[in-house]
Amino acid sequence: MKEQEGFVDYPDQQMILYVEKDDGKYGPMQTGSYLSANYMEDYIYKRRNLEMGLREQLINGSISPVKYYMVLVDLSLSELAARTKIRKSRVNKHLEPKHFGSATTAELTKYAAVFNIPVANLFQVVLVKNDGNFESNLILENKGGKISVDHKPTGSPYIVLTKIEERP
Amino acid sequence: MIIENFNHKMAAHCESGTITSLLNHGGLNITEPMVFGIASGIFFGYFHKMKSFAFPTFIVRNKPGQMRINIEKRLGVRFKTYDFKDPVKGQQTLDLLLHQNRPTAAQVDFFYMDYVPSWERVHINVHFLVVAGKENNRYIISDAYFPKMVELDAVSLEKGRFAAGNMSPKGFIFHLDKLPSEIDYHKAITKGIKKACFYMLSIPIPFLGIKGMRMFAKKVVEWPQFARDTEHLSHEIMKINILLEDQGTGGAGFRFMYATFLQQAAAMISKPELKELSGELMEIGDGWREISLFSARIGKNRDLGPAKLKQLSEMIYDRADVEERFFKSLSRVIK
Known part of the structure; x- marks a missing residue:
């Protein structure tokens, strides 16, 4: 690939591409991501639809919060079990709403650690009003919404301080 | 403190970039492609149904961690490696190495690297970076995917270093220990290419x-x-x-x-x-x-x-x- 063919102007996601320089030598060039530059909106669109679909299933009781986050962060059942060190059959049970209630606090803490969320978020979905619609904070933080929601951990593994404020 | 004379440089790939960075800091003038080639980094593998992955996927480089091992064997350099069961010991050792002015590479789960935009973060336990200093409770990170050095709080680094799951890092860190007085590049390059050809043409596994x-x-x-x-x-x-x-x-x-x-x-x-x-x-x-x-x-x-x-x-x-x-x-x- 020639140097001029590879360059993409996208400062938000830079990368190194190996290209053919004008003198025929191959070497590195810093450039932007072609995919992000051209397809980011589509990615966000799909993420939003995925979250909304999962949230609907969560609310109507067809999936558990564990399943909601497992799909959102793109983990397989085996990988989630390995990461939480909870038996696979037990994780499988926790994917169903009727068995989610049997998860212990210790198990919920392990799930929250893997999803990198406060334990409290296994019992709530934080929605933020953006352009007239309520949307999940998980999606809004992707595109820098007007409101920031910051979950500050505390000394207690079960308590989080959630700070909501307008972005400067 | 930031390690003296450490130069951050972007690289194409985290593992080859990290190894190149440590070798360059140690005084060996070598490029990332040379590291990648000598380490037989080029590869292909397809995984149609694998329990660790939520969907079929493929890889285009050799097994994570193998580049360092191959570089050691073929260039005669020595890296000192450490892994840990106890995160506290893992952090203490890292801090000690930084105090000794040693840039130290770490294997982490990319998902917890909160300097990465959230939409880019995925659970993958084989991301490599160089820890180049510490100020208060924040580490100074040289991540090959970023134009400048970044900061990461100690809790996030610990989460990344001690994530469980497929290819879990177990706190793995390494630093350059010794450079040889002479390097036989002819032998190293030849061996690197031969092994890459073997992997691509002759490895007797149907999905590789x-x-x-x-x-x-x-x-x-x-x-x-x-x-x-x-x-x-x-x-x-x-x-x-x-x-x-x-x-x-x-x-x-x-x-x-x-x-x-x-x-x-x-x-x-x-x-x-x-x-x-x-x-x-x-x-x-x-x-x-x-x-x-x-x-x-x-x-x-x-x-x-x-x-x-x-x-x-x-x-x-x-x-x-x-x-x-x-x-x-x-x-x-x-x-």
């Missing part, structure tokens, strides 16, 4: 090397049966672009970087045939790049019917054919 490419070509038409819906399929098809381009490959699934290695190797060991082959691989890489762009386009347009997937499959079969010829030629040249 050129055989793996053909399996990918054959199986990609079955991807719709694994998808929840069209948008999920679109996402997974567009991930082909990410795996080939954006996920730290230097473009075209490492083919451009390996072409650069061959060009540098040709001059270094006076083997002009390698230069010709480097040009050939650059063109092969352009074909992979077409696959990346095609995948992004059909994914975006939700044009994911059997005809388009068959077209994608044929493009991959074609890459398998040209790469088989290429690696056979490379194998003959390096004998």
Whole structure:
């Protein structure tokens, strides 16, 4: 690939591409991501639809919060079990709403650690009003919404301080 | 404190970039493509049904961690490695090494690296970075994917270093221990290329090397049966672009970087045939790049019917054919 063919102007996601320089030598060039530059909106669109679909299933009781986050962060059942060190059959049970209630606090803490969320978020979905619609904070933080929601951990593994404020 | 004279430099790939960075800091003038080539980094593997992955996927480089091992063997450098059961000990050792002014590489789960935009973060336990200092409770990180050094709080680094799951890091860190007084580049380059040819042509496993490419070509038409819906399929098809381009490959699934290695190797060991082959691989890489762009386009347009997937499959079969010829030629040249 020639140097001029590879360059993409996208400062938000830079990368190194190996290209053919004008003198025929191959070497590195810093450039932007072609995919992000051209397809980011589509990615966000799909993420939003995925979250909304999962949230609907969560609310109507067809999936558990564990399943909601497992799909959102793109983990397989085996990988989630390995990461939480909870038996696979037990994780499988926790994917169903009727068995989610049997998860212990210790198990919920392990799930929250893997999803990198406060334990409290296994019992709530934080929605933020953006352009007239309520949307999940998980999606809004992707595109820098007007409101920031910051979950500050505390000394207690079960308590989080959630700070909501307008972005400067 | 930040380690004296440590120069952060972006690189195409986290592991080859990290190793290059440590070697450069230690005084060895070596490029990332040379590290990648000597370490036999180029590879292909297809995983149709693997429990650790939520969807079929493929890889375009050798096993994570193997580059360091190969570089040690072939260049005669020595890295000191550590892994830990206890995160407290893991952090204490890292801090001690930083106090000794040693830039230290760490293996982490990319998901917890909160300097990365949230939409880019995925659970992958084989991201490598260099810890280049610590100020208060924040580490100074040289991550090859970022133009400048970044900061990461101690809690996030610990989460990343001690994440469980497939290929869990177990707190793994390493630093340069010793450089040899002399390096036989001819031997190192030859060995690196021979092993890469073996991996691509002769490894007796049906989903690895050129055989793996053909399996990918054959199986990609079955991807719709694994998808929840069209948008999920679109996402997974567009991930082909990410795996080939954006996920730290230097473009075209490492083919451009390996072409650069061959060009540098040709001059270094006076083997002009390698230069010709480097040009050939650059063109092969352009074909992979077409696959990346095609995948992004059909994914975006939700044009994911059997005809388009068959077209994608044929493009991959074609890459398998040209790469088989290429690696056979490379194998003959390096004998």
